[in-house]
Amino acid sequence: xxxxxxxxxxxxxxxxxxxxxxxxxxxxxxxxxxxxxxxxxxxxxxxxxxxxxxxxxxxxxxxxxxxxxxxxxxxxxxxxxxxxxxxxxxxxxxxxxxxxxxxxxxxxxxxxxxxxxxxxxxxxxxxxxxxxxxxxxxxxxxxxxxxxxxxxxxxxxxxxxxxxxxxxxxxxxxxxxxxxxxxxxxxxxxxxxxxxxxxxxxxxxxxx
Amino acid sequence: xxxxxxxxxxxxxxxxxxxxxxxxxxxxxxxxxxxxxxxxxxxxxxxxxxxxxxxxxxxxxxxxxxxxxxxxxxxxxxxxxxxxxxxxxxxxxxxxxxxxxxxxxxxxxxxxxxxxxxxxxxxxxxxxxxxxxxxxxxxxxxxxxxxxxxxxxxxxxxxxxxxxxxxxxxxxxxxxxxxxxxxxxxxxxxxxxxxxxxxxxxxxxxxx
Numbered sequence: 001x002x003x004x005x006x007x008x009x010x011x012x013x014x015x016x017x018x019x020x021x022x023x024x025x026x027x028x029x030x031x032x033x034x035x036x037x038x039x040x041x042x043x044x045x046x047x048x049x050x051x052x053x054x055x056x057x058x059x060x061x062x063x064x065x066x067x068x069x070x071x072x073x074x075x076x077x078x079x080x081x082x083x084x085x086x087x088x089x090x091x092x093x094x095x096x097x098x099x100x101x102x103x104x105x106x107x108x109x110x111x112x113x114x115x116x117x118x119x120x121x122x123x124x125x126x127x128x129x130x131x132x133x134x135x136x137x138x139x140x141x142x143x144x145x146x147x148x149x150x151x152x153x154x155x156x157x158x159x160x161x162x163x164x165x166x167x168x169x170x171x172x173x174x175x176x177x178x179x180x181x182x183x184x185x186x187x188x189x190x191x192x193x194x195x196x197x198x199x200x201x202x203x204x205x206x207x208x
Numbered sequence: 209x210x211x212x213x214x215x216x217x218x219x220x221x222x223x224x225x226x227x228x229x230x231x232x233x234x235x236x237x238x239x240x241x242x243x244x245x246x247x248x249x250x251x252x253x254x255x256x257x258x259x260x261x262x263x264x265x266x267x268x269x270x271x272x273x274x275x276x277x278x279x280x281x282x283x284x285x286x287x288x289x290x291x292x293x294x295x296x297x298x299x300x301x302x303x304x305x306x307x308x309x310x311x312x313x314x315x316x317x318x319x320x321x322x323x324x325x326x327x328x329x330x331x332x333x334x335x336x337x338x339x340x341x342x343x344x345x346x347x348x349x350x351x352x353x354x355x356x357x358x359x360x361x362x363x364x365x366x367x368x369x370x371x372x373x374x375x376x377x378x379x380x381x382x383x384x385x386x387x388x389x390x391x392x393x394x395x396x397x398x399x400x401x402x403x404x405x406x407x408x409x410x411x412x413x414x415x416x
Binding site for chain 2 (some may be wrong): 044045048049052058059060061063064067068070071072074075078079111114117118121122
């Protein structure tokens with residue numbers, strides 16, 4: 001496949017949206033066909049699953065949460081990501097399988113071997129490049145505290161949950177250093193964006 | 209656990225509802241605490257998933273279909289079935305994991321090893337007794353043709369799909385003869401119900 005899949009990962013308040021917008025802009029200026037999507041969601045089915053997953057009044061068990069995440073992902077891969085990659089597009093996704101390892105594995109305690117097995121046949125692909133926007137849990141939460149609207153079911157978790165999520169993300173990044181670029185997302189936004197774009201340029205030059 | 213889990217399986221038009229009602233009635237007359245449920249569904253989350261799965265306009269990939277089935281099942285087991293079994297209730301369920309082997313495995317062609325792995329950690333339990341209501345595919349479809357309402361997404365499949373579903377159910381029954389009771393559901397209803405209740409009595413006497 002000629003296209004590339006780039007995922008943007010990180011905890012609450014890490015600034016994924018700004019990074020997604022900056023990446024999209026710089027890739028489109030290079031004349032590339034860019035597809036932007038998100039997880040859970042990105043398809044009609046996926047957005048319906050997202051509503052179930054994030055409903056603040058919901059009471060999902062950890063296993064159902066993981067399976068719903070992968071149901072959304074399986075559909076997104078087959079309906080959106082693979083067709084885009086085949087035609088040569090660059091796909092930017094706000095979260096992908098690493099988020100399941102971090103949230104349902106690290107956060108909820110599901111065995112990572114179960115998640116790896118779902119990754120193999122349900123997700124079926126891995127990103128070419130993953131930006132991990134790493135930020136101190138309290139600093140991230142202070143950022144989202146200013147946002148309007150009710151917190152969703154996962155945002156309502158306790159601080160130790162998010163510490164486990166962060167630690168799992170960092171472990172995964174350390175174990176796959178060629179795929180991951182860890183960005184200090186506690187820095188000022190202009191510094192974060194410059195670092196992301198520098199790392200993108202480095203990664204692309206490595207692919208040629 | 210003191211309770212028992214009994215699943216009722218079978219293709220379209222096999223007469224599961226009548227068998228469920230007869231089993232419920234006979235167990236309640238014995239003074240047992242009986243819980244009746246269905247798949248996909250049986251919980252608020254499960255019923256929302258059911259709507260996604262059966263939407264006739266939906267375009268789910270096979271993997272997402274399987275994962276949604278198991279998301280519903282994982283929630284049903286933890287929210288309804290396990291608590292009922294722990295308190296000593298008898299749970300009757302209209303379909304359980306065998307249906308995933310039959311429909312998503314046999315019907316859609318997903319590797320049964322993937323389904324067995326989900327059965328291990330997501331379903332986590334097996335029925336004590338499974339009634340397979342076996343009926344010729346055309347005879348079953350002739351029965352549901354008279355029902356009101358639009359056909360759902362799975363009922364709209366082609367005949368060869370249902371032949372594979374039936375064959376997979378029969379293979380599973382043959383491989384687990386102690387758990388399965390295969391009932392000729394093409395027989396008149398009074399004969400079917402008498403056979404089911406005879407087999408129930410036999411199974412219960414074996415458990416004592």
